[in-house]
Amino acid sequence: MTAHLPETKRKYDLTFARWVSRNVHGGDKLNMCMQCGVCSGSCPLGEQMDYGPRRLFMMIRAGMKDEVMKSDTIWNCVACYRSEVRCPRGVPVTHILDSLSVVAVREGYAEAKNAETTRFAKAFWWSAKKFGLTDERLVTALYYFSGGIGEGIRKGMANQKIALRMIGKKRMHVGMPRKIKRRGELKKILAKAVEIENRNDAAAGEEVKS
Amino acid sequence: MTDQNGIGVYLCSGCAIGQSIDVDALSGIAASEFKVPICKTHECLCGDEAVAMIAEDVASGGVEKPVIAACSPRVMTDRFQFDGAQVIRANMREQVVWCHPPGDEDTQMLANDQLRMAITRATKSNAPEPWKEGEFSDKILVVGGGYVGLSAALEASRAGTDVLLVERSDQLGGNVRRWSKVLPDSPPYGTPRDNPVPGLIAAVEGDARISVMTDAIVAQTSGQPGQFKVEITNGGSTSEEMVGAIVLATGWRPYDPNKLGHLGYGASPDVVTNVELEEMLAAGKVAKKNVAFIQCAGSRDPDHLPYCSSVCCGVSIKHALQLIEADPDVMAYVIFQELRTPGVAEDLYRAAQDAGVIFMKGDVKSVGADLTVVVDDALLGEEVPLQGLDMVVLATGMVPNSTNIDLPTRELGEDEEMPPLLRSDIDTTAPITVAGYMGEEPAAVEKREETMPEGGPLLNLKYHQGPHLPMLADGFPDSHFICFPYESRRTGIYPCGPLRRPMDMGEAGLDAAGAVLKAIQTIRLVRDGASVHPRSGDLSYPKIGLEPCTKCRRCTIECPFGAIDETDKDYPVVNPARCRRCGTCMGACPVRTISFDNYSIDMLTSMAKSCEIPDEFDEKPRVLILACENDAYPALDMAGLSRRNYSAFVRIIPVNCLGSVSALNVSDALSVGYDGIILMGCKSGDNYQCHFVKGSAMAQERAANIEETLASMMLEKERVEAMEVEISDAERVGQLIDDFVATIDEIGFNPFKGF
Numbered sequence A: 001m002t003a004h005l006p007e008t009k010r011k012y013d014l015t016f017a018r019w020v021s022r023n024v025h026g027g028d029k030l031n032m033c034m035q036c037g038v039c040s041g042s043c044p045l046g047e048q049m050d051y052g053p054r055r056l057f058m059m060i061r062a063g064m065k066d067e068v069m070k071s072d073t074i075w076n077c078v079a080c081y082r083s084e085v086r087c088p089r090g091v092p093v094t095h096i097l098d099s100l101s102v103v104a105v106r107e108g109y110a111e112a113k114n115a116e117t118t119r120f121a122k123a124f125w126w127s128a129k130k131f132g133l134t135d136e137r138l139v140t141a142l143y144y145f146s147g148g149i150g151e152g153i154r155k156g157m158a159n160q161k162i163a164l165r166m167i168g169k170k171r172m173h174v175g176m177p178r179k180i181k182r183r184g185e186l187k188k189i190l191a192k193a194v195e196i197e198n199r200n201d202a203a204a205g206e207e208v209k210s
Numbered sequence B: 001m002t003d004q005n006g007i008g009v010y011l012c013s014g015c016a017i018g019q020s021i022d023v024d025a026l027s028g029i030a031a032s033e034f035k036v037p038i039c040k041t042h043e044c045l046c047g048d049e050a051v052a053m054i055a056e057d058v059a060s061g062g063v064e065k066p067v068i069a070a071c072s073p074r075v076m077t078d079r080f081q082f083d084g085a086q087v088i089r090a091n092m093r094e095q096v097v098w099c100h101p102p103g104d105e106d107t108q109m110l111a112n113d114q115l116r117m118a119i120t121r122a123t124k125s126n127a128p129e130p131w132k133e134g135e136f137s138d139k140i141l142v143v144g145g146g147y148v149g150l151s152a153a154l155e156a157s158r159a160g161t162d163v164l165l166v167e168r169s170d171q172l173g174g175n176v177r178r179w180s181k182v183l184p185d186s187p188p189y190g191t192p193r194d195n196p197v198p199g200l201i202a203a204v205e206g207d208a209r210i211s212v213m214t215d216a217i218v219a220q221t222s223g224q225p226g227q228f229k230v231e232i233t234n235g236g237s238t239s240e241e242m243v244g245a246i247v248l249a250t251g252w253r254p255y256d257p258n259k260l261g262h263l264g265y266g267a268s269p270d271v272v273t274n275v276e277l278e279e280m281l282a283a284g285k286v287a288k289k290n291v292a293f294i295q296c297a298g299s300r301d302p303d304h305l306p307y308c309s310s311v312c313c314g315v316s317i318k319h320a321l322q323l324i325e326a327d328p329d330v331m332a333y334v335i336f337q338e339l340r341t342p343g344v345a346e347d348l349y350r351a352a353q354d355a356g357v358i359f360m361k362g363d364v365k366s367v368g369a370d371l372t373v374v375v376d377d378a379l380l381g382e383e384v385p386l387q388g389l390d391m392v393v394l395a396t397g398m399v400p401n402s403t404n405i406d407l408p409t410r411e412l413g414e415d416e417e418m419p420p421l422l423r424s425d426i427d428t429t430a431p432i433t434v435a436g437y438m439g440e441e442p443a444a445v446e447k448r449e450e451t452m453p454e455g456g457p458l459l460n461l462k463y464h465q466g467p468h469l470p471m472l473a474d475g476f477p478d479s480h481f482i483c484f485p486y487e488s489r490r491t492g493i494y495p496c497g498p499l500r501r502p503m504d505m506g507e508a509g510l511d512a513a514g515a516v517l518k519a520i521q522t523i524r525l526v527r528d529g530a531s532v533h534p535r536s537g538d539l540s541y542p543k544i545g546l547e548p549c550t551k552c553r554r555c556t557i558e559c560p561f562g563a564i565d566e567t568d569k570d571y572p573v574v575n576p577a578r579c580r581r582c583g584t585c586m587g588a589c590p591v592r593t594i595s596f597d598n599y600s601i602d603m604l605t606s607m608a609k610s611c612e613i614p615d616e617f618d619e620k621p622r623v624l625i626l627a628c629e630n631d632a633y634p635a636l637d638m639a640g641l642s643r644r645n646y647s648a649f650v651r652i653i654p655v656n657c658l659g660s661v662s663a664l665n666v667s668d669a670l671s672v673g674y675d676g677i678i679l680m681g682c683k684s685g686d687n688y689q690c691h692f693v694k695g696s697a698m699a700q701e702r703a704a705n706i707e708e709t710l711a712s713m714m715l716e717k718e719r720v721e722a723m724e725v726e727i728s729d730a731e732r733v734g735q736l737i738d739d740f741v742a743t744i745d746e747i748g749f750n751p752f753k754g755f
Helices: A015-023 A027-032 A038-042 A053-061 A065-070 A082-086 A093-106 A110-114 A116-131 A136-145 A149-158 A160-168 A183-203 B023-032 B048-059 B093-097 B105-124 B147-158 B174-178 B197-205 B274-283 B312-326 B345-354 B505-527 B554-558 B584-588 B601-610 B632-641 B663-671 B695-712 B730-747
Strands: B007-012 B038-042 B065-070 B088-091 B140-143 B163-166 B210-213 B216-222 B228-234 B237-243 B245-248 B252-254 B271-273 B290-297 B331-336 B358-367 B373-377 B382-386 B391-396 B398-400 B493-495 B564-566 B572-574 B623-628 B650-655 B676-681 B720-724
Touching (some): A027 B345, A038 A082, A053 A065, A065 A093, A136 A149, B007 B023, B023 B105, B088 B093, B088 B105, B093 B632, B105 B650, B140 B147, B140 B505, B147 B197, B147 B245, B147 B505, B174 B197, B197 B210, B245 B505, B493 B505, B554 B564, B584 B695, B623 B632
Parallel strands (some): B007 B038, B065 B088, B676 B720
Antiparallel strands (some): B216 B228, B228 B237, B373 B382
8 A cells, every 4th residue: 555654754744744634534624623622622531542632633733643643542532423513613533533543553553453442343343244243252252362361361250240141131142153144245245345445545546455 | 049940840750750759749849949930740751742741841932941850861862852952850760769669758858859959950050152163174184194094085085075194105005005915804704815005095096085295294283173283294394284183094013023032033034024024925926935923923922012913813824825825835834822813814714724824822932043943832732843944924013103203202301290191091000911811821020111102293282281192001092992992082183093903904994984984073063062972962161260270280181181271371271172071170170160051060069969968866878979971870770770779878960970070079068968978980990991081090089189188077088989880780889889878877977967
């Protein structure tokens, strides 16, 4: 892919900001941010983040590439869309944070790879692609053990009670994983989706790996 | 025995007045105590039938002074207006029945006294003879040929008035003449628009009503509105012109950037001011790629200009847009403290964001010779060095041209003091503070000692109070920039545009029209001998009886508008057309020799004395309130309107301005047995709301002096208090009165009662 991040030499070097504006979904609206802070004030998870969205956008403007990519702000967004709805300048906050997380993974930032959200997303996507639906037990297990055997056992033990109660209430499936019918069709749909995205990005001058 | 001839009393029993008080008793007072020939009662005095009845009495010649005992004098003014009659109002509704319990003995006593005061006022009031001596001119003099002056000249011409436009330089157009683009004042608001000044110059030069003098300055101004004599020096020769009013549009000059060494000015040729950049842009391409704009350069800084010039943010945004339009690769950084984009300038701000201009909030720590700007970035929370810049633009503020800086500053002589009232409204002991900071405010610095303003006077007024225009804080020669735009403290002289406060061209154009309308109003009113705003249409004017005059000069010094000059023999002489009828001279005069036909010290004292003062065994104290008719009296009306009950022991007399209240009024009232006196006026100080600039401040000064008088009369100083209220203080004014009456209750009755 060609859309690698640019080098930034000094503060307020605009190359990074311009790159974000061209390559991140909704990034072209970032210019309009007037730093009012309504987004950060509205965020229900603001306290769980390194920086609020306002600060993150100013850091993009200031060319602080690594700090932005390593921050957990992009991972802790729960996509409630509150900031996006309230933004007086129409900045699509949620879309930008989501897109930035994709870029961070693609660019191989360790923080991004090891983010809990990434690990959970991987497990989720594995199950969805393989079975056509999510298997709570396997997704959970895969996610728990993605951080190593020790962490897997610890997390599993901690949530044992919940798991047993879920099984009792028939909320968690036991036995062979369930699958959808005609999984070949799903594969075709996903392949088509990748094809469409590539075509769109090619039209925009970029290329994306599946 | 007073003269009751021509008085007719008309009592209204509508609006619950009839149910709350005994109107027949009032009628009895008018007949028995005052022997007025006509006294009529009606249940709806403002109705057609009753108005026709009064009009008939006036027309038949029987009634010259109808006394209307009904609602507040502030309402129904158009209903109770009768040709050739002086209408006197007694406020029975707002200040009696609406704020005191119905059927109460004290309410009735108050109503009785309201009527007594009104009838007394009528007996002491004569029909004013307006002053209209000599020739009047309709011409308007516009000083300054920049954007505002040109706009003003054209507006006046459109209104059918002849204009003389005087410009000190050899060309019309002022500061803006050399610029390429200006801030937009019409859609699209996101795009700088072309300079309108060349078009205006052509229009002015082609206008038959406007005569233009360039290279000319006003050497001297004497006379008064309608009759200003103006000497104009033009290339060595002096000519004299007669004008009716003067519009001042001398504009602004940029703040001296040589004082901005801390922002790198002078260290590098690439550090320029916004005005210099404006000229560079007009001259051709500015080949710079990385440009930083430093906002508030010398503005909102107590060491330089403490105020915000309001346009610099918009101007820097405009410059950034112009640079990016010429070369899309330009990186423009705007370093601001608070980005102020009033009105439609917000659209310009959005356009600049969209074009990729970077806005950084923070303080500039240093500007290096290599153009590295270190910013304490408030949004990132760290110090950021901005490197690789090739131009730094300092957004400097506007300094009003309230003097002619081409002329030498007038030095004060050895024994000479600062001319009175030139700047004396500003509290020189209070440190300078900067308003409107969201974050940490700069530390206040001590005010510099008062000096004569730099440069020579603009109009060189032949006024006793000196040749300069009096200035508000920060050197703007405005009277009150919120309540009375365009008014200076010299009647008939109207500053407009950036001379009176910093503003952009859109606002300045409207300002020019506003000032011209004020000037035309003045010209028309003074022809009829009438006062201008705020006592618009008042035909009386102060008359000075010279026999008792002791030449104490208090009237000439204290007049807020410089209306009183002195003769060769040091006697005061009033210029009636300059006067705004506040009566400050009347209140100042220690020998009561200044009065108006329909307003005098004797009238106020007689009104106070006409009230019935119960003796101390009745346990009914009496408090006299002398209330300014502009803010305090309306506030009392508002208290009635909101049915705020307050003590019924007060007797309220409206006064033109608290400045017109003499210390003698206070001592007279105390000697007839009033237990306390409230001088109720408007807000004074730097942000004063007094319609006559100094009324409240004068009253406070006089109240302080009265303390000595009280001590000599062996009275407590708490008996006299000066209060400041705002027009919206309906609730507070009631509380103030109740608290004061409680204090009087504590200290006991006036021992002079009954003497």
